[in-house]
Amino acid sequence: VKTLIAFGILLVVGFLGSVKLFHRLKVSSPFSYLFYSGTVFIFFGLIIGENGFNLLSRETVHHLEPLIHFSLGWVGFIFGFQLELKYLKRIRWRWYIGLVASYLVTFLAVFFLTFAALRLFTHGFIDDIAIAIGFSLVLAILIPESSISFVVWCSKFFKHYISQFRFLSFIASVDNIFPILVTGILFSLYKYMPSTQGITALPASRFLVSFGLQALIGTLSGVFLHYLLKRIQEKLEISAVLLGVIFFISGLSLMAGFSPLFVSMLAGAVFSNLTRRHSYFLKIITPTEKPIYLIFLVYLTMQKAELPLEMILLAIVLLVFKYLSKGTVFMLINKFSLLNFKLSPFFSYILLPLSSVAPAILLDLFIAFPGENTRRLMGLFIFSQVLMELFAPGAIKITQKRLDKKNKKAGAGMAGARKVREEAE
């Protein structure tokens, strides 16, 4: 209850106070993106969860689980559906290098930093080296990904940086493929043993069969869906079929020990590339993304474990590292002239908040590997997400100032700045 009250007071006082204060400073309220993205619903999770007023019985939460499983599949499907080869082929190969580099550098930085931190500072709760590797790996696949919704939100503050935001949007919309892919691999590599409450590695042959089956079910479901929807015109009937197929895939995947997120992503990608009504379907499915994100947040908040101080510090350090590593990649991109425009390292904060895929992966892992460490990861995610979104409006202001300053330096005064902007465009 203490956490709840603290968070509630922070939210109410912070929101009311900041609106006035920040209005005077001509900066958006730090809560503006928190409300825009719906992350504020975390508070709702705290109210109804066990740490709050415990409004929902365990039985009710238990009965909600099929819906959560379905939502996992749905998020995977939505993401997969956006992987349209026709569009991806049009992107220059240099952009792909930028994408891989931006993900990989942060991945490595987060992995080694977390592993070192866990070995050095957190004795007592993660002593096992294999668990520490797993913990670091999960954070390393999650932290580098980014939210397209945040990039779009930020773009309105930087109207003169169209090319830069196109590149950032590309990264934010495609980089989710890596964590989902790794989750699929993790499901084929390890199995949770309820009897010992431990995780065992599966033999290589089993890995290949399991991964192959995940790929096969995903692909076949995509083909089946395409033929099922081929002749249906009615929007409402389409939604019924989509829901049915995703429920089916999600349930089946979990029954077989596969990742519903990965299998549905494949189904979505296959369906997306087979159908001729891509934009029509996109209009039907995208509005559902946000409600599902909200459901995830509420559910995650209800299930999360309390974070020890070391973990809170780790979350802060990881965010700084994410910012620095992405910024370093942007600097290298500029140095090697990979893109035909300059990308300020300040923009790296735009890739800081995580997308709805991150909570989905955590839930996916929580279902397959339920345990205290997964619950801690959930707590860590919630804390970092709130932190990143709180800083977002302030960071925008700082970046705007820095960019203006830099532009002024480069071209002596406002005229020069305008010239630099024009050149950049």
Next chain:
Amino acid sequence: MINLLFLGIIIASGIIIKNYFPIESFAAAAAYALGILMLSGFVSGNLVKKIKLPAVTGYILVGLLVGPFGLELITAQNVNDLQLLNGLALSLIALTAGGEIKFSGLKKNLRTINAVLFFQSMFIVLGIMLLVVILRPLIPFFADMSNFPDMGCILAAGLLLGIISTASSPSTTLAVIVESKKKNRYTELILSIVMLKDIVILFLFVIGLSISRTFVGGTTFNPGQVLKILYEIAGSMGVGVVLGFVIVLYLKYVKKDSIVFILALCFFAYEVFEPLHLHPLLLMMIAGFVVENFSTEGGHLIENLEAISPPVYIIFFTLTGAAINLSYLKTLWMLTLLVAGFRFLFKFLGTYTGGLIVKEDPIVKKHLWMSFISQAGLSLGMAKIIENNFSNFGSKISALIVSVIVINQIVGPLMLKFFLDKTGKDKT
């Protein structure tokens, strides 16, 4: 043909999965079960539409086919695990039903509604009761002295069977009307009667229970039971009004993510108020009625609800089909057909007499009765109460009620569609 092929693929894959994948997680099995129900429901809905039957019939039939009494692709445990979703779907359907009724229409049709309600209830309750008493020596089911030792038991059983036979299913009625895309005086009349009938039945049932106890055990009439039901109905209506205004405020001032809000509210209503013995169905109907008649947001509400209606109907009716207990019908089919047949007859006589007295048009007099055949949730709930309250004949009469409901739930949508088609034809 292609729909049949798809149905075959879905069922075949269900059979393979059932045999090769052990079910370890309840939630995974429930999600998978829901997938099977939705896909097979959708395909079978399309199949039956080709032969001019309502999709609801397809949903119910496929639920029966894949359910615990059919191919067992969905187990009784799965059906039970999905009750929360079923409740959510029921709340959404009730909200839509309430939103479809206009106060002006209710006022205009009040005489017909009252007359039909009164005469239907009277004819069915007295008719079925009389039927049971008269046929007792001829039917072994009622002649069994171990279950029905005296005339008091027979009268009690007849009275309760009669009261439950009066009930109709608002959810099925609404689903068929929505599918027909018809909105006229008749659809409004049907919905109003069906919904008000639910309230009347609740009262009749509680009074009937008290009288039956007097018949059976000689206990005196218990006014506490009536007060309890009064609290339940008044409480549901009161909460419904409040929720209705909450929806109005949200749709008017917030507007954003209204589908999520409505879904959350329906979930909340079902989860919070059902344990308090309030009726989510009645409560949400009143909420819908308030939004439609006491604000300008009725159109928005219906628009939002229609956006999610097909999946909701498929989930609700396939689950209804899967939950139908066919074992009783196997043993009681002759008596079931007899009771169902007489129920039709008394529905016709009651509606005809009501229509005649208020000088309704011939369609109402001759054919409106066809709209009130389907039966579902409320009747099943009452059957369970009878089973728990009367140790001697409770389980027997409850089994008979369940098997009559099976027939009514399959035939009901067909007859309603027939009536709706008839009104269309006659109008043109």
